[in-house]
Amino acid sequence: MKKRIVIALSLLALTACDQPAKEVEATASKAPEPIVTAPVIKEDSGYVATNRTGKVIFNLHCAGCHDPGNAHAATKQLAIVRGKDLAVIRQRKDLVPAYIKYIVRDGLLEMPPFRPTDINTSELDNLANYIVESANAYTPEENK
């Protein structure tokens, strides 16, 4: 307990990017390349913030509740409280980036807030712009 065991972290961080952390002996199908999902660790403390697109962020954090259809909680609730024309976030033309960004960080009724580690500041800009651009590009069925 008193002995301090500090593992070689920088080495681990580097090797983990190009080979499995632990190989299993006699594995017929070699373990796949590990993925680096969001942050990329360069050398030592050289940390690079991610800048994922609005679409990636939307699919990861928003679509589960805000995509069209009855499987999506927020879409169903917005249809009830705001009407079906305002139910699907990516089809709404009344939302502006500042409002979207505020709600993402603050939450609203059923929706919890999202932390800067979920969605960082630049990604929040990307997300807000993506939602607004998607809505601008959307044409309601009856107008097609």
Add this chain to the structure above:
Amino acid sequence: MTKPLPQGITLGQLNAAIAEIEKVVGKDYVYLDDVKELRSYRDPYNTTNDADFAPSAAVAPQNVEQIQKILAIVNTYKIPIWTISTGKNFAYGGPAPRKPGYVVLDLKLMNRILEVNEKHGYAIVEPGVSYYDLYNYIQEKGLKLWIDCAAPAWGGIVGNTSEHGAGYTPYGDHLLMQCGMQVVLADGTVVETGMDTTPNSKTGGLYKYGQGAAIDGLFTQSNFGVITRMGIWLMPEPPGYTPFMITLENEQDLETVTDLTLPLRINQVIHNAPMTVDLLWEAAMSVSRNQYYTGKGPMPDSHRKKMAKDLDLGIWNYYGAVYGPGPMMKNNMDVIRDTFGSIPGAKFHYDDTRKGDPGWDYRVKLMKGTPNMTEFSLLNWIGGGGHINFSPISAADGKSAMRQYEMIRKSAHDFGFDYIGEFLIGWRDQHHIFMLMFNRMSAEEKKRAHDLFALLVDEAAALGYGEYRTHLSFMDQIANTYSWNDNSLWDAHHAIKDELDPNGILSPGKQGIWPKNLRGNS
């Protein structure tokens, strides 16, 4: 807003510690501004006030070395930190700390999937990896593996497993499927458990126990260390999958269906953890309460019956699944049909007739480990979003299930709330989840929900039931119900706590485990 401070810590001490932490992780990864970012660390669904759980700061390290340095700093200043991973432990507190002023140690940025081994069926992940992340990775690589996710799948493997969470495939007992972990102790020591503690380990993801005491469980629902890596077993994609649902017409059918389940479950005729879900939970996937009843208090039986008829739902709705080659599934399904078909009014449902019903669709996804967020539809039932889960363990026994159900329903109704619940039959036990829904914008309703919950803890304890997990607000009360032999279990927890974390910096109060300097003040 005045900066919340940990007990006994001055603003000057906090600021000095934060300045040192900023040098470790960089200013961009220390969150101090309440309006811009820190408010996102609160639990929006609490039954009291946001201020009761308001952190003073959050810090997001990117590797173990940074965690070690942060721990050294907070040990010096004796500042409590509260560890979270994906921070989605909603209904139990979300990312918020137990007390105001704690610094949140947010591990979300440590989100590497270090290994997925298809042949042996396991993954090794960091705390920030969500169920969506792991699922997406497996899909991208075309691996023939399933994950087992929590119902709202934005949670993560490390957080959910260390909270003793449950899922819906045959690998649903998450801690049972955990294999190996890396933990940083309060003094900065890094420990590997299990086989990965041997030099050049080849079996870290394969065998849980190593030699000597198996200590992994010590680091779950506790505050003895910071888990920085975890192995989790993954189920090989089976050759076939048959989900089914049985609707049951009467409240008393809970007793029968539970008793019929136990032998099928422990003999593994039913492969996953079957669920007995009440009418309102199921209905909330499709409709909200106001569509059927706008009065106050619990929804009357007449309205419930109409809703059940409209939605083709039972008073109870039973879900399960079998997996494997076709002939094996057929044999098992024959036994299941014969067994449950004996309940008068029981009706079987399958994909051919049920597909498109959001209640069915999301269960089908969960029982094959496909992440989704449909269960959040529960929050639409009354609107306003507030929810807190009362989660006692019941025997997988009909009379026990009925006793718990009747106790909770009566008190919920007395307090003006609907009973919305489900039983998940693990092996010999049931997790009984009562989803207490309230409007979080109503202070009166929040207080009523809080008082009901506190009463339920005592009522359950009087009947011999304890909870498996709970919200920040009730950790102490529930810890006090685990009281046999003059609280000897919590005395043991505290002895370990004092030895491993003498300055009491790691998540003080987690699950009612307090460091000695704060014991008695909670």
